[in-house]
Amino acid sequence: MLLSRVAERLYWAARYLERAEGTARIVREHSNVIVDLPLSVTPAWDHLLGITGNREGFDKRYDIGDETSIVSFLVADSLNPGSVRMSIAQARENLRTCRDILPVQAWNAVNDLYLTAGRDAVDGVQRRYRSRFLEKVIAEHQRLLGILTSTMSRDEAYTMLRLGRHIERGDMVTRALDVRAGLLLGERPEQAELYDDLQWSSVLRSLSALQMYNRRSATGDGATEVIRFILGETSFPRSVAYCLAGVQSAARELPLSESVLAACRAAIAELSSSDPTALLDADELHRKADRLQIAIGTINNRIVGAYFGHTAWPN
Amino acid sequence: MAQLRTLPRQWDELVDAHGRPRPAAAALVERLQSLDIAELQERQSLAEVDILALGITFTVYHDGQGTDRAWPMDIIPRVIAASEWAMIERGLKQRLSALNRFIDDVYHERRVVADGVFPAELLEGSVNLRTECVGMSPKFGVWAHICGSDLVRDANGVVHVLEDNLRVPSGVSYLLQNRAISKRAFADLFDRQSILPVDDYPDRLRRLLLSLASDELHGLRHPQIVVLTPGVFNSAYFEHAFLAQQMGVPLVEGADLFVDPGNRVWMRTIDGPKPVDVIYRRVDDMFLDPEVFRPDSQLGVPGLMRAWHAGNVAIANAPGAGVADDKVVYAWVPDFIRYYLGEEPLLPNVPTYRCHFADELAYVCEHAHELVLKPANESGGYGLTIGSAATAEQLEAAVAAIRADPRNWVAQPILQISTAPTLCAGELVPRHVDLRPFVLSGHDTYVTTGGLTRVALVEGSLVVNSSQGGGSKDTWIVEEP
Incomplete structure (x- = not known):
């Protein structure tokens, strides 16, 4: 309770x-x-x-x-x-x-x-x-x-904390990738695929992702791989995919969570809907980030509606 | 080596007038005398670190600003012999039994008035009388389920009841926390003698609250208890949270509850509304239900009184119980014990002048400088004037206030209340103490083992309230060998 x-x-x-x-x-x-x-x-x-x-x-x-x-x-x-x-x-x-x-x-x-x-x-x-x-x-x-x-205890109170933590992190990582990678891609679009150690490392570093990126098991390289890692690497706790999975698993433990879970599924679908190479275009990446932000915002709104609508009761 | 001093012509809780330890305190006194002051201070500092680490706080209000302060506790315990405590315990049970009979009578036939024991006009003038409660019959005939009575010991060693707190008495969490701290400070002494435990209180409270649930629930579902707090800005919020946590029940604010058109109480959870059966409220009557009492109250629950009247929810303490928490009514409690129980009081009152009566009023005005002047309905030591310590202007103002509203004033002789050795600025010095035991009343009555000892930390001061610079001590009820 x-x-x-x-x-x-x-x-x-x-x-x-x-x-x-x-x-x-x-x-x-x-x-x-x-x-x-x-x-x-x-x-x-x-x-x-x-x-x-x-x-x-x-x-x-x-x-x-x-x-x-x-x-x-x-x-x-x-x-x-x-x-x-x-x-x-x-x-x-x-x-x-x-x-x-x-x-x-x-x-x-x-x-x-x-x-x-x-x-x-x-x-x-x-x-x-x-x-x-x-x-x-x-x-x-x-x-x-x-x-x-x-x-x-792993009770509903703990689950609420998990929910908040993952929503916020997912939101921040999405915005950080949008801004940082967008800057890099926007400045030098023709060279984006040329791996610029210092700059892309700094993107990873600003998301506290560099070390885990370097020892990842995947083999890809360059900007595409950085973007894929930050958005989609399910094993890395500061990736968007991980955060959304965290939100989803927390929501599954809560009562009355169908609307929240539906929003989670939509956000996860959005995440996996594009080819990472398409995101090397700064505008494309920006639009992607925008859609993800909206999807995460929707999850938040559903959480608010499902669980905190106490002032609206009884009706 | 720490020396224990006493004050002339005053009773000390640990040593007698010749400086010899009282029998129940012998082991403690011996231990204190074997330690030097530096070591005691070291233990005191460690206790203060523990208090901070455990987050034991209370809130002080000043200029509308609430500040969380670390709970002030002196590590030197106060000791009472188990044999004496047994007598006090019986006296408290007797007292609460009479008080509950009185409250129930007030809201029913008022035999006490008809039989000429209690003046009708005093009842009518009581600010804590709730006409909305007339005719209600709470389970077991009990209205004041949780009571904190303040006890003081005079210079001859006699224990008196100073007042009964029947509305929303606080302090019990500090009683429990003080024990936790003193176990660390004097761990060795707990092995060497029988100090009676105090920690069953939350369980007793939970069982009492469960017993108050409507009998109709029996077999239907386990009754849902909640603790209702005015919120984080209340000075006793720490205690509300502590008790809720210890009992394993939700701590709710007014906005968490609602009453449906069928007069049932619900709480708003993430899984939808859930029924509530028993409310341990720490909100004053006047704020409980804006439909009935103060309409501007944000702390209460609209419709709560309807639900209570319908018998769908139990409220502890019952609304209206405060009618017996009045320093004027207090003066009649010995009469209530004789009237309702046909017994002589086991615990005496402090002699009390009732300004309602012309002769007593005249005496009070004449002797104001040697009396404590108390308004009927203040708590926390507010509004009282200690005649011997007041300036002429303060006395004059108090006497004028009494003459303007004699019903709401009483006066008592200034008691030389007992002292206990207390660590102050590197010395063990005698400081005045009182004691607040807590009494739980339901199907049967339970008294805490000992109580919260409060100590006036300022030399010569008699004011022990934590809101006014008082401290506290652990209270040991010790079985004599």
Whole structure:
């Protein structure tokens, strides 16, 4: 038995936490890549706003899109609900009222994460503290996941957390691939199939996928293979296919999930509907990402409708 | 080596006037005296780390802002002999039995008024009387299922009841947590003597709540219990969550429940509506049901009173039970015990002046400086004036307030309540303590083993409320060898 209200808070808490970790990974990797660029190249930061999907919020509040403004907005800004810091704060606020559900240690881990973010996020914008801060956010979220994995019953509450985590990760990975690969393909379409180690590695790296990509069992190579891996590699937990499978398997454990499962099937079908080589065209890739985003949004809406519609009852 | 001091002409819980340990406290005192202060402080710091790690908090309100604070606990336990406790336990059972008879009487024939035991005008003037409850007959005739009574010991060692909290008493979770902490701090002592356990409370509570479910459910389904909280901003939210978790039942807010046109209560789950049979509510009467009480309440459930009236849901404590949680009604409890039970009270009240009566009012106004002045319906130590500590202006204001509304005031002599050794700023010093045991009433009555000992951490202070800077101690009921 799980109350709708509790289910909703768990789902959003998991999404916020995953968003915090995902944003931390993206900013960390980009900061590392920038350091390796030749001095003649002006590092671009503003596409990070495209990945996190809150460019409008940024434009309203900042005049210039330089490194400090963008990192500050994404990491520490208390008026950006999607910043690492505010995502964590919102996750904690949601979980505060689920303390009777969570293992005691898990609540403590959430609190630690919240305290870390509140204390260090502003300093963490500066390059010299940035990696350390972002690593800490990632590590503390991983600690929380470890506690949940090893101490929480596999009940409906746990399933809600899984659902939120996978939806959010799938959503972020789709957008990140769209923006990062789109940039690369758009710049040099004629050379896209020429494997550009540094650039494609950085795409993989920004999705924390490089190491697993390198030791994958598949034999393909180059841009096509990178795109295939990120979208379709079912064994890799940060691929879109894996996330959708995670959503699907979580939904199967829940009551009244037919509408959610139908949306999952549609999203999975969309994922496997195109030939990866066709996606080497930046526009084609972008349209694909768009359709996937819509499909993931539909799953989210179905979850909201099936489980959190408590204000609509009784009718 | 830690030394135990006492205050002149005051009772200390651990040592007598000559500094000798009381028999039940002998093992503890011996242990305390074998440790140096630095070691005690070390144990205190470790306990504080545990409290933070376990997330044992309470919420303090200041300027409309709620802040979670770590629960303040002093590791030096307070000890009561099991033989004395047995007497207190009987006294509490007797008291609750009379209180429940009184509440039931108030909502039925009011024999107590007809027989001239309790003045009709006091009942009519009670802010906690709920006319909506007249004629209701909750199971077992019990209205106040969960009660927290505050006990104090005077300078002669006599234990008195100071007040009965019958609305939504809190503190029991801290009683349980204090034991968990003190087991770590004084693990060695638990092996060497018989300290009675306290941890069956959640199970007792769950069984009590189950017993309240309508008999019609019998054989149909296992009754569904929920704990109803006002929400995360309530100062006792930690406790609500703790009890729900310990009993393994859902912690719900008003918006999680609804009442259908057939007057049945449901909770909104991801699997659709599920029936609810028993509500352990931690929401005050006035917020329970906006259809009946405060219409602006967001905390309650519209229609809940209809469902209760229809007998489809049990509510603990029953709406209206607070009529006996009134510092004026308190003054009559010894009379209720004689009237309803035909027994002499086993636990005395603190002598109480009832300003409702002209002669007692005159005495109170005359002697305000040597009395504690208490409004009838405040809790948490709010609104009370301690005559000896008040300024002339404060006293004048209190007396004016009493004259304006004598029905709602009582006064009591300032008791020299007992002390217990407490670790403060690197010293073991005597600090005033009270005790809040919890009583569960249903088919039969259960009293917690001991209770929550609250301690006034400020020297000379008598105010033990955690919302006003009080701390707490574990309470050991020890079987004498």
